[in-house]
Amino acid sequence: METQIQITCEEIAGKANARIVRFVGDLDATNVDYVTEQITNYFGDGLVKIVADFKQLRYVNSTGLGVLLHFNKSAKERGGCFKITNLNENVYEIIEIIGAASLLDIYDEISEAIAALD
Amino acid sequence: MSDNALTMEISSEWGGAEIAVLKVSGFLDFSGIAMLSRFFDKIAAGNWSYIVVDLAELEAICSAALGEFMGYRKRFVERGGSLVFAGLSGNIRSKLTLLGANKIFSFYQDVRSAINAYKWDYKKQSKSVAISFPAHLALVPPVRQFASRLVRQKGYSVKDAFRVETIVDEVCNNAVEHGIDEPGSAVDVRIAVDKEKIDITVSNKSAPDKVAVLRELTKPQAQGSNHVGTNDKRGRGLALIRMLSNDMDVNITEHGTTVHVTKLREE
Numbered sequence: 001m002e003t004q005i006q007i008t009c010e011e012i013a014g015k016a017n018a019r020i021v022r023f024v025g026d027l028d029a030t031n032v033d034y035v036t037e038q039i040t041n042y043f044g045d046g047l048v049k050i051v052a053d054f055k056q057l058r059y060v061n062s063t064g065l066g067v068l069l070h071f072n073k074s075a076k077e078r079g080g081c082f083k084i085t086n087l088n089e090n091v092y093e094i095i096e097i098i099g100a101a102s103l104l105d106i107y108d109e110i111s112e113a114i115a116a117l118d
Numbered sequence: 119m120s121d122n123a124l125t126m127e128i129s130s131e132w133g134g135a136e137i138a139v140l141k142v143s144g145f146l147d148f149s150g151i152a153m154l155s156r157f158f159d160k161i162a163a164g165n166w167s168y169i170v171v172d173l174a175e176l177e178a179i180c181s182a183a184l185g186e187f188m189g190y191r192k193r194f195v196e197r198g199g200s201l202v203f204a205g206l207s208g209n210i211r212s213k214l215t216l217l218g219a220n221k222i223f224s225f226y227q228d229v230r231s232a233i234n235a236y237k238w239d240y241k242k243q244s245k246s247v248a249i250s251f252p253a254h255l256a257l258v259p260p261v262r263q264f265a266s267r268l269v270r271q272k273g274y275s276v277k278d279a280f281r282v283e284t285i286v287d288e289v290c291n292n293a294v295e296h297g298i299d300e301p302g303s304a305v306d307v308r309i310a311v312d313k314e315k316i317d318i319t320v321s322n323k324s325a326p327d328k329v330a331v332l333r334e335l336t337k338p339q340a341q342g343s344n345h346v347g348t349n350d351k352r353g354r355g356l357a358l359i360r361m362l363s364n365d366m367d368v369n370i371t372e373h374g375t376t377v378h379v380t381k382l383r384e385e
Binding site: 026028029030059061062063065066089090093094097098 | 255256258259276277280283284287288291354355357358361362
């Protein structure tokens with residue numbers, strides 16, 4: 001039984017190798033494998049510039065945070081990026097308190113993250 | 119006697135020696151103040167300190183009667199107690215609010231809610247819940263979500279509830295990861311909530327030969343707080359718990375591991 005999380009992918013006009021990926025639910029130890037598989041598949045398909053929309057991501061724990069750092073690193077190794085937007089206050093606190101805010105590319109709005117894509 | 123004649127009744131069966139419930143029914147107008155005074159004389163003689171006035175069957179109340187209640191409330195507050203209203207109908211609540219009583223008196227949905235509030239506010243009682251679940255990762259989310267709902271129900275903020283949810287999640291995940299996965303092994307969680315703090319205790323069995331490794335892992339310097347690397351996907355849980363909590367104690371023996379975390383109310 002996994003905690004429910006849904007991931008959907010949306011094209012970004014004029015950015016062939018980029019996608020908006022929307023996270024809905026909780027990201028925790030029960031579903032990090034599923035999420036890792038999904039994002040790794042995007043990378044494998046050449047979609048190396050990800051704008052992660054966390055507007056409906058309610059919860060992240062330390063394991064979830066670990067895979068976010070992993071995605072950030074993997075994307076950069078592939079010449080891409082993993083930009084995070086629309087964090088709720090509680091999730092941002094977890095990221096910040098563990099000292100990861102400076103390691104992740106975080107934006108307030110999706111439009112800002114898209115504008116920052118190379 | 120008409121249906122809306124004023125009646126009063128004192129009951130002490132709800133809360134024993136400290137709590138009296140005064141049920142006031144019918145129309146409480148100026149003519150009923152003498153009766154009110156007599157009943158409060160009885161209450162004063164009974165040495166109760168916390169008075170719940172049950173207004174569930176009150177039809178009407180005049181401003182003079184409200185003034186009497188204010189005077190009685192003042193006396194009980196001076197004695198370290200209080201006087202509160204319970205079971206107000208929409209009309210009575212509106213009338214009392216219009217008269218400004220909501221700024222002086224606490225209103226409760228029913229007598230039981232008022233007594234629970236007394237135990238919570240005045241007696242500093244805690245609500246304690248124990249959960250035992252098989253050591254499987256998939257069972258951790260419902261436990262953490264339950265903990266969050268519990269502290270919200272006790273009046274803690276959304277932010278405090280989220281922090282408690284995170285603490286319970288991280289401690290339980292560690293218990294499952296480092297505990298023994300065998301039939302009959304369980305993770306035991308106890309959550310005690312009072313008005314000022316939440317105590318979380320999580321116990322699990324662990325293999326005797328892992329004691330030294332676990333002790334090393336749980337040393338604060340081994341957790342790399344504020345030194346987050348991008349390579350490791352795991353290993354930040356205890357550091358996160360330490361940063362979200364006010365006190366944390368880990369006791370590892372050959373019989374198992376017990377983690378105790380205290381989280382003070384912040385908001």
